[in-house]
Amino acid sequence: NKIEHIAGSGVGVNGDTKKPLNLTEVSNGYGLQDETHTGTIHTYDAKNGTSNATLMTDSDTIFNDKNQAAGVDAHFNAAKTYDYYLNTHQRDSYDGNGAEINSIVHYDKNYNNAFWNGQYMVYGDGDGQTFTSLSAADDVVAHELTHAVTEHSAHLVYENQPGALNESMSDVFGYFVDPDDWLMGEDVYTPGKDGDGLRSLSNPEQYNQPAHMNAYQDLPNTEQGDYGGVHINSGIPNKAAYLTISKIGKEKSEAIYYRALTQYLSSNASFLDAKFALKQAASDIYGANSTEEQEVVNAWNSVGVS
Numbered sequence: 001n002k003i004e005h006i007a008g009s010g011v012g013v014n015g016d017t018k019k020p021l022n023l024t025e026v027s028n029g030y031g032l033q034d035e036t037h038t039g040t041i042h043t044y045d046a047k048n049g050t051s052n053a054t055l056m057t058d059s060d061t062i063f064n065d066k067n068q069a070a071g072v073d074a075h076f077n078a079a080k081t082y083d084y085y086l087n088t089h090q091r092d093s094y095d096g097n098g099a100e101i102n103s104i105v106h107y108d109k110n111y112n113n114a115f116w117n118g119q120y121m122v123y124g125d126g127d128g129q130t131f132t133s134l135s136a137a138d139d140v141v142a143h144e145l146t147h148a149v150t151e152h153s154a155h156l157v158y159e160n161q162p163g164a165l166n167e168s169m170s171d172v173f174g175y176f177v178d179p180d181d182w183l184m185g186e187d188v189y190t191p192g193k194d195g196d197g198l199r200s201l202s203n204p205e206q207y208n209q210p211a212h213m214n215a216y217q218d219l220p221n222t223e224q225g226d227y228g229g230v231h232i233n234s235g236i237p238n239k240a241a242y243l244t245i246s247k248i249g250k251e252k253s254e255a256i257y258y259r260a261l262t263q264y265l266s267s268n269a270s271f272l273d274a275k276f277a278l279k280q281a282a283s284d285i286y287g288a289n290s291t292e293e294q295e296v297v298n299a300w301n302s303v304g305v306s
């Protein structure tokens with residue numbers, strides 16, 4: 001029989017109404033199951049455990065309980081990111097082949113983290129000081145889903161320069177999905193303090209990231225070395241992206257970045273490889289020696305990748 005899917009609504013972690021919330025009728029009411037794309041989006045609740053999770057459901061189509069808020073945000077923001085890649089880049093889900101997108105919220109207790117585990121997006125609730133529930137930030141959700149896009153395209157190895165590029169691509173597409181500011185995670189970072197974020201693309205140094213090769217941090221390729229500083233040295237490609245976007249605009253930049261990520265970058269790419277991949281992508285789209293190509297080169301030269 002035809003699955004009944006319904007457009008409901010919900011209240012997010014920050015008290016905002018998220019509408020439409022694409023639901024499917026289930027035995028005990030309605031579930032966070034979005035059938036409006038090729039790839040179904042399911043949002044599960046781990047109930048602060050770390051083993052199993054069940055589909056988040058409600059007896060009606062309004063998800064406005066406090067303990068549903070993280071699920072509302074994860075579900076809505078996953079659809080927003082799905083739509084971004086489909087409408088802007090004609091990419092159907094993170095694999096380009098309509099893969100399902102499954103998210104788990106309320107993972108563990110006071111968990112200040114969000115990650116893509118190769119199958120699911122997983123979000124902690126934060127400890128209420130450093131983070132609130134991380135799914136409430138659209139740039140965080142886009143960051144995590146872009147890890148999946150990268151895995152199914154350039155497959156940048158998560159260490160040293162390729163790892164920092166992997167991180168940067170997630171931050172840069174996080175910006176493209178949430179272009180209101182140059183901060184990452186501002187909607188969930190330090191809920192008690194306004195105006196700050198986890199990282200800044202325009203001013204990486206503000207959060208102790210290098211913005212130039214002369215400040216590249218040679219860290220050990222270990223867990224406590226952040227695998228060669230993938231979340232630290234990403235400040236350099238992030239700054240180059242900020243300079244590029246500021247010069248040629250969001251629309252042209254996202255076309256260049258998407259083409260480089262999916263056509264030219266390979267798994268062990270260095271920062272210099274990324275500069276040439278983006279230069280080639282700009283040349284393909286806007287012409288050899290175009291302003292766009294030149295501005296990409298200028299941006300990477302400005303951060304010392306020359």
Ligand SMILES: Cc1cccc(C(=O)O)c1OC(=O)C1CC1
Nearest residue numbers: 112113114115140143184185198
């Ligand atoms: C909060 C957090 C901790 C560890 C890894 C990641 C990770 O996904 O690399 C992470 O999420 C982010 O960086 C998102 C963008 C704010």
Ligand SMILES: [Zn+2]
Nearest residue numbers: 143147167170
């Ligand atoms: Zn990341």
